[in-house]
Amino acid sequence: MFGLPADWSLEVPERYFTLESYDGGVARWCPGCGDFAVLSAVQRICRDEQIPPEKLAMISGIGCSSRFPHYMHAYGFHGLHGRALPVACGVKARRPDLHVWVTTGDGDCCSIGAGHWLHAARYNMDMVVMVFDNSIYGLTKKQTSPTTPLGVGTNTHPDGAFLPPLDVAQTTLGFPNVSFVARTVDWNPLHLAATLEAAYRHKGTSFVHILQRCPTYTPNVFDELRQNPDHTLLLTHPDGVAADEAVRRMYKNQLEHDPSDYGGAHRLADRREKLAIGLLYRNPSAPRLDSFSIRGLDLTREQRTAALERELDRFAV
Amino acid sequence: MTPTTTAPTPAGARTRTSVGERIVEIVSDSGEGAQKAGQTFGTVCAKLGNGVWTVEIIPAEIKPPARSRAGASGIRVRFASREVTNRGERADLVVAFNEQVLYGRIDSGAYGPGTVVLLESKWAEDPQEEIRALYAEALADLRRLGLEVFELPMERACLEVVPDARVGKNMFVVGMLCEIFGRDLDKALEEVATVFRRKGEKVVASNQELLRRGAAFAAEQVPFAWEVPAHAIEGERLVMNGNQALGLGILAAGIETVAMYPITPATSVSHYLGRALPAVGGFLHQAEDEIAAIGFAIGASWAGKTAATITSGPGLALKTEFLGLAVMAEVPLVLIDVQRGGPSTGLPTKVEQGDLLAALYGATGDAPKIVIAPATIEECFHFVVLARRLAEEFRGPVVVLTDANLATGVAPIPRPKLDPTWFAPPLDQGPWPEGVAPYDWDLATGLSPRAIPGQRGGEYVLTGLAHTRNAKVAYDPRSNQEGCEMRSRKLAALATTLVPPVPHGADSGELLVVGWGSTLGAIEEAVDDLRREGRSVASLHLRFLSPLEPGLAEIFARFEKVMTVEINYSDAPDLPGIGPENRRRAQLALLLRERLLVDVDCWSAVRGQPFGPGEIAEAVRARLGAASSDRRGAA
Incomplete structure (x- = not known):
């Protein structure tokens, strides 16, 4: 038919994945938690991209958001507090075929795991890192996190934190060899999905700073942003996050920001004026550690054995 | 044991005395190449068919001040007409580039009456009066202690060949040693060519010339000569230290991912792997910290082939939480701990067997894991291969405990015959069986x-x-x-x-010495010496610490008394305030007492030095005396 070999036209996908293919059971976050929106968005991307569930490696640390892997039908690693990134890098090192998604929170990533945060950015291995920022420790019940705004009382600082918070996206931008930093909000599912989609497509470590509501402990921290879209600045650009028409209609403040503009990204990441959402920075040519770590995967057993004999020879007397 | 030292024959009447073994040390300031000289000489001895064991003498600082008493950098080479498994006791011959570094070695008991010292003599004519005085004072001290000192202008002789003696003295010394021990100079010249090949022809030629000059110098200036005959060895030999053996074991096990963070004395494994692991298709990851290193290895293991992480005491402490996760979630992992002195930062470059209980019980909750300890350099290789298989079959972490003594000890080992089953099997990516x-x-x-x-x-x-x-x-x-x-x-x-271990020396008797790890050679040599004295002593060496090897209760029951010998801290029983109820015992002793309900005694020390057979024998004699008097008391 049409000059094509007959068997081509008969090719039907052997497996087709639906949203249910990625469903790992009923998620048990608090009602109204922003994590649900992220879970749906990730499942949708997996479906759209038709990623076989066995090729997904969902890695997390400890905290509310780190329960994420349990709610996906995929291979998951729900490890230690703060240590999702080293595990994810180890997974990716010799398994270029696996799609690695990391779920971490503002306490997990920016406090106990802060050292790994910097270095994972520098290693720039191909994975998506979703930083769920609800500005509070939820699982341990309302302690100040590094992103808790001034004036928000917590169980450890009833009168509010002593020091101003750090911003996840802004801090990440300062790390050497960082290749992708985006920011989005859980209450705008379209923008959230588009941002995660861009992160997934980027080859390198894609940090996505997700402002995420905690209905139990910080129900009001994002009220101003949610109630008045004028406090938000939507970043647009052909190389950036593809903003849907509905998203564009929601935010009157828009700026075309070239994600290759590193200086501009730094200025826009500053939240004191407006919350910029979208792709802040992207450098597709930043070196990736996984391009080195996979070397030698193609060696045959015979080649390995021969190399090993040569190693023994070096010590021969 | 060491044959009686033959007094050096007077100059002019050099006869070569044949001896069963010799212990030689080269000591200097840091950076004078003493270690390279010792390794080169040791390799020549191994090539000629001697059993050899070399121990590096390493100062804690990279560049301690010159001529400092504590800054001795150097090497000990013990070689014999049989296999050598430990450092031995007092040195027979020392080549020293200055007199001050000898003090530290004397303090640690390395030299004594009869030790011959070939001492650089230039300090006697140093322009600084203070140095001349120190030199004279040291010379008097050495002679008073019974050391036989020969002052030799080694540096002057080197300067005839090279402009800076610091970069040439060491090969000059190799030449001297070759002459003193009647080594085939061609073999040594060949070895020099191998050692310096990468630095180019000119460097090789200059070092070969230094070697020849050293040999001629010794023939002229050193009034004695020894011979340590070779022994018959079968099959091909490899010469390496324990850390290199661990590295080769990793390659042979098919471990493709190794993650580490720099820490002494474990790091030299990764120095080796940095080049060798990619050569066999693997990847060495230097992580941002110890925690990330084990996390990375666990991630790699979980996603495929068992990975390894390599560390030392403080690093083990940091890795503990992840180690607990590997137990809990059943992730195969090989964790190598090259033990050093502790607690805390402790003695970074020195040996200790202090991490046994931390490895077994360091994690919170109940975290059962496999812990094994190689006792020789050869076992360092094979135990990594074993560890990978155990990790996979038993789905969890395997801790391999070696120590600084094995890490830097160099000895010839039989070349392993590679077995295809050692390699990790290819990744299983077939469908998972339903249900x-x-x-x-x-x-x-x-x-x-x-x-x-x-x-x-x-x-x-x-x-x-x-x-x-x-x-x-x-x-x-x-x-x-x-x-x-x-x-x-x-x-x-x-x-x-597992099969029950076999005691060394005898199946029953008065006292059983139990050890683990790098002390094997010294303990068995001590037991052999004691048995020659007519003492009813045997030894047992454990390789599996968790789980323990079976049959121990039965073996222990055949001896009147059981004691461990370990390089970790225990209260000596005669210390003030120490009694049977509050005495803190050595780590293996504690384990054996708990497991077997046997009154296991212990003798241990944490001096940062490997045990020599002499001190072990002495400790055993003391305990035997006590045991005998106890029995008499009971009778």
Whole structure:
């Protein structure tokens, strides 16, 4: 038919994945938690991209958001507090075929795991890192996190934190060899999905700073942003996050920001004026550690054995 | 043991005395190449068919001040007409580039009456009066202590060949030693060519010339000569230190990913692997910290082939939480701990066997894991291969405990005959059998097959939380109990596959010395010496610390007294305020007492030095005396 070999036209996908293919059971976050929106968005991307569930490696640390892997039908690693990134890098090192998604929170990533945060950015291995920022420790019940705004009382600082918070996206931008930093909000599912989609497509470590509501402990921290879209600045650009028409209609403040503009990204990441959402920075040519770590995967057993004999020879007397 | 030292024959009447073994040290300031000289000479001896053991003498600082008493940098080479397994006792011959570095060695008991010292003499004519005075004073001290000192202008002779003696003295010394011990100079010249090949022809030629000059110098200036005949060896030999053996073991085991963070004395494994691991298709990851290193290795293991992480005491402490996760979530992992002195930063460059209990019990909760300890350089190689297989078959971490003594000790070992089954099998990416749970624990053994990401149908979420066999988080009363039972049962299952160890020396008797790790050679040599004295002593060396090898109770019952010899701290029984109830015992002793309900005694020390057979024999004699008098008292 049409000059094509007959068997081509008969090719039907052997497996087709639906949203249910990625469903790992009923998620048990608090009602109204922003994590649900992220879970749906990730499942949708997996479906759209038709990623076989066995090729997904969902890695997390400890905290509310780190329960994420349990709610996906995929291979998951729900490890230690703060240590999702080293595990994810180890997974990716010799398994270029696996799609690695990391779920971490503002306490997990920016406090106990802060050292790994910097270095994972520098290693720039191909994975998506979703930083769920609800500005509070939820699982341990309302302690100040590094992103808790001034004036928000917590169980450890009833009168509010002593020091101003750090911003996840802004801090990440300062790390050497960082290749992708985006920011989005859980209450705008379209923008959230588009941002995660861009992160997934980027080859390198894609940090996505997700402002995420905690209905139990910080129900009001994002009220101003949610109630008045004028406090938000939507970043647009052909190389950036593809903003849907509905998203564009929601935010009157828009700026075309070239994600290759590193200086501009730094200025826009500053939240004191407006919350910029979208792709802040992207450098597709930043070196990736996984391009080195996979070397030698193609060696045959015979080649390995021969190399090993040569190693023994070096010590021969 | 060491044959009686023949007094050096007077100059002019050089006869070559044949001896069974010699211990030679080269000591200098840091950076004068003494270690390279010793390794080169040791390799020549090994090539000529001697048993050899070399021990590096390493100062804690990179560049301690010149001529400092504590800054001795150097090497000991013990070689013999038989296998050598330990450092031995006092040195027979010392080549020293200055007199001050000798003090530190004397303090640690390395030299004594009869030790011959070939001492650089230039300091006697130093322009600084203070140095001249120190030199004269030291000379008097050395002679008063009974050391036989020959002052030699070694540096002046080197300067005839090279402009800076610091970069040439060491090969000059190799030449001297070759002459003193009647070594085939051609073999040594060949070795020099190998050592300096990378630095180019000119450097090789200059060092070869230094070697020849050194030999001629010794023939002229050194009034004695020895011969240590070779012994018959079969098969090909490799010369390496314990850390290189660990590195080669990693390659031979098919471990493709190694993650580490720099720490003494473990790091030289990664120096070796930095080049060698990529050569066999693997990847060495220098992580941002110790925690990330084990996390990376666990991630790599979980996603495929068992990975390894290499560390030392403080690093083990940092890795503890992840080690607990590997136990809980049953992730295969090889963790190598090259032990150094502790606690805390302790003695970074010195030996200790102080991490046994930390390895066994460091994690919170119940975290049963396999712990093995190679006793020789050869075992350093084979135990890594073993560790990888155990990690996979028993689905969990395996801790390999070596120490600074094995790490830097160099000896010839038989060339391993590579076995294709040593390599990790190819990654299983076939579909996961339907209906098999991610932790499909066999009730008899606790073992379960492991799904690897990429296996269709095997999807599960690994968690450090209490979980069911379906990997579901479970806080119910039964699940955690079951999980703990299953993980513990794996050790019991492994123990049933082990064979009882065989005592060295005798099957029964008055005293059994029990050791583990690098002390094997020294303990067995001590036992041999004691038995020659007519003492009823034997020794037993344990390789498996968790689970323990079987049959120990039965072996112990055949001896009147059992004591461990360990390089970790214990209260000596005669210390003030110490009694049977509050005495803190050495780590293996504690373990054996708990497990076997036998009154296991111990002798241990933490001086940062490997044990020599002499001090072990002395300790045993003291305990035997006590045991004998106890018996007399009872009778």
